[in-house]
Amino acid sequence: MSPFRLPSLLVVVLVLAAGCQKPAPPAGEAQGRRIVSLSPSVTETLFALGAGPEVVGVSDYTMLPEGTPALPKVGTTFAPNFEAIVRLKPTLLVDQQVKQAPAEALSALAPLKVLPWTSLSEVVASVKELGRLSGREAQATALAERLHGTLSRPAPKDAPRVLLVLGDAAGTLSEVWYMKRGSLHGSALEAAGARNAVPEEGAGPPNLSLEGLIAVDPDAVLVLVNAQGMDAGQQARVLAPWKKLTGLRAAREDRVRLVVGPDVQSTGPAILDVVERLRTALGTLPSAR
Numbered sequence: 001m002s003p004f005r006l007p008s009l010l011v012v013v014l015v016l017a018a019g020c021q022k023p024a025p026p027a028g029e030a031q032g033r034r035i036v037s038l039s040p041s042v043t044e045t046l047f048a049l050g051a052g053p054e055v056v057g058v059s060d061y062t063m064l065p066e067g068t069p070a071l072p073k074v075g076t077t078f079a080p081n082f083e084a085i086v087r088l089k090p091t092l093l094v095d096q097q098v099k100q101a102p103a104e105a106l107s108a109l110a111p112l113k114v115l116p117w118t119s120l121s122e123v124v125a126s127v128k129e130l131g132r133l134s135g136r137e138a139q140a141t142a143l144a145e146r147l148h149g150t151l152s153r154p155a156p157k158d159a160p161r162v163l164l165v166l167g168d169a170a171g172t173l174s175e176v177w178y179m180k181r182g183s184l185h186g187s188a189l190e191a192a193g194a195r196n197a198v199p200e201e202g203a204g205p206p207n208l209s210l211e212g213l214i215a216v217d218p219d220a221v222l223v224l225v226n227a228q229g230m231d232a233g234q235q236a237r238v239l240a241p242w243k244k245l246t247g248l249r250a251a252r253e254d255r256v257r258l259v260v261g262p263d264v265q266s267t268g269p270a271i272l273d274v275v276e277r278l279r280t281a282l283g284t285l286p287s288a289r
Contacts, residue, residue, distance in 0.1 A: 032091060033054045033091055033092065033134070033135075034054065034056045034088065034089060034090045034091045034092070035051070035054050035055045035056065035090065035091070035092050035093075035094060035134070036055075036056060036057035036058075036074055036085055036088055036090040036092070036093050036094070036110070037055060037057070037058055037059065037062075037093075037094045037095070038058075038059050038074065038075070038076065038077045038080055038093070038094070038095040038106075039059060039077060039094065039095050039096040039115075039117065040058075040059050040061050040062040040063065040266070040268070041096060041117055041266060041267040041268040042094050042095065042096055042115065042117070042126075042130065042268075043055060043058050043059065043062045043064075043268075044062075044266060044268030044269060044270065045127055045130055045143070045268050045269060046094075046130060046134060047064070047065050047068070048139075048143060048268070048269040049127075049130065049131060049134060049136040049139045049140055049143065050136055050139055051130075051134035051135075051136055052065070052068065054134065055071065056071065056072070056088045056090065057071060057072045057073070057074040057084065057085060057088045057090065058071050058072075058073060058074065059073070059074070059075070059076055059077070060073045060074075060075060060076055061076065063262060063263070072084060072087075072088060074088070077095055077096070077098050077101045078098070078100065078101060078102075080102065080105075080106060082105070082109065085106075085109050085110075086109055090109070090110040091110060091111070092110060092111050092112075092113065092133065093106055093107075093109065093110050093111065093112045093113070094112075094113050094114075094115065094130070094133070095112070095113075095114050095115070096114070096115050096116070096117035096126075097114050097115060097116045097117060097118075101114075113129070113133060115129060115130070117267060118182075118183060118184070119182050119183065119184065119187075120147070120148065120151050120152060120184060120187045123147060123184055123267065124144045124147055124148050125144075127140050127143055127144045127147065128140050128141060128144050131143075131144075143269060146272065147269070147271070147272065150191055150272055150275060151184070151187040151188060151191050151271070151272075151275070152187070152191075153190065153191045154190055155189075155190040155191075155192075155193055155194055155195045156193070157195075159193055159194050159195045160194050160195065160219040160220055160282070160285070161194075161195050161196075161197040161218050161219045161220075162189060162194035162195065162196070162197055162218055162219060162220045162221070162222055162282070163176075163178055163196075163197040163198065163213070163216060163218040163220075163221045163222070163250075164178060164179040164185060164186070164189045164196070164222050164224065164278070165177060165178045165179070165221060165222070165223055165224065166178075166179075166223075166224055166265065167223035167224055167225035167226075167238055167258065168225075168238070169225055169226070169227050169230070169234070169238060170237075172241070173210075173241035173242065174210070175207050175208065175209055175210070176207060176208045176209075176210070176212075176213050177205075177206060177207045178197075178198060178206050178207070178208060179196075179206065180196075180198070180201060180206045181196040181198065181199060181200075181201060182201050183206075184267045184271055185224075185265075185267070185271070185274070188271055188274050188275045188278060189222075189278060191275045192275050192276075192278035192279040192282060193279060193282055194220075194222075194278070194282055197216050197217075197218035197219070198216060210245065213245070213248065214245070214247045214248050217248070217249055217250075218249075218250055219249075219250065219255065220250050220255040220256070220257070220282070220285050221242065221248075221250045221251075221255070221256045221257070222256075222257055222258075222259050222278060222281055222282070223238065223239075223242070223256065223257070223258050223259065224259050224264045224265050225238060225258055225259070225260045225261075225264065226261070226262065226263075226264055226265045227260055227261070227262065228261075228262045229260070230258075230260050235258055235260070238258060239256065239258065242256045243256075253286065254286065255285050255286065257281045257284060257285065258281075259274075259277050259278060259281050261273075261274075261277065264277060
């Protein structure tokens with residue numbers, strides 16, 4: 001048997017795409033612009049800017065605005081579907097900056113723009129860059145100013161210490177993933193009027209064991225559940241494991257609340273609505289003792 005093997009279909013696709021790659025059209029030439037977005041947050045932003053008609057492919061996990069026709073799915077940031085992307089003949093690929101994403105392979109398919117999308121300052125700058133790339137500078141500037149104006153408000157010094165965590169609609173609870181202070185949701189929490197119960201940034205993933213959660217001892221816990229509405233029974237199922245944490249003061253004193261919605265974990269423009277939902281949830285809490 002020959003020690004040489006035929007190149008895989010993926011390699012062939014990459015080579016062909018690299019050979020016929022064209023530069024992205026200038027920002028003002030919307031007619032020829034075909035954008036593929038591998039980030040749900042970036043896609044959400046493009047639609048908010050009015051560039052939705054130029055988006056021809058999206059991430060598998062993207063939720064399009066209501067009434068928008070379905071768009072081809074092209075995988076995810078970590079596992080893009082190269083063949084599906086090539087078939088769409090994009091003039092621009094956009095993604096958010098994530099470690100271990102195959103940026104080099106993607107850049108062989110079409111011009112690629114990778115945007116930092118973690119902190120408020122990064123998102124504001126990236127929104128403006130999306131405006132430049134899509135020829136919507138005025139809309140992007142207005143959105144960026146709204147994001148900065150809403151999310152840069154610090155919480156009062158005497159505000160409650162709140163842990164903002166990701167919830168599981170299935171109602172399991174073995175460890176807790178929380179929002180860091182410097183993240184976009186961390187900014188949303190402060191803008192809603194609460195201090196982050198974990199004030200330091202720290203290195204590594206933002207997760208706590210149940211013992212670590214009890215050690216943090218927040219005044220309250222807000223649980224983000226990404227779901228399209230939940231009835232009372234479903235909400236009770238998600239809250240049940242929290243109520244069993246009798247070592248957690250917030251659980252004993254009925255200061256754990258769900259924040260439910262299809263976009264509550266979004267880091268796109270919907271984060272502005274999340275601020276209001278967090279503020280509403282905080283308003284239902286009994287005073288800390």
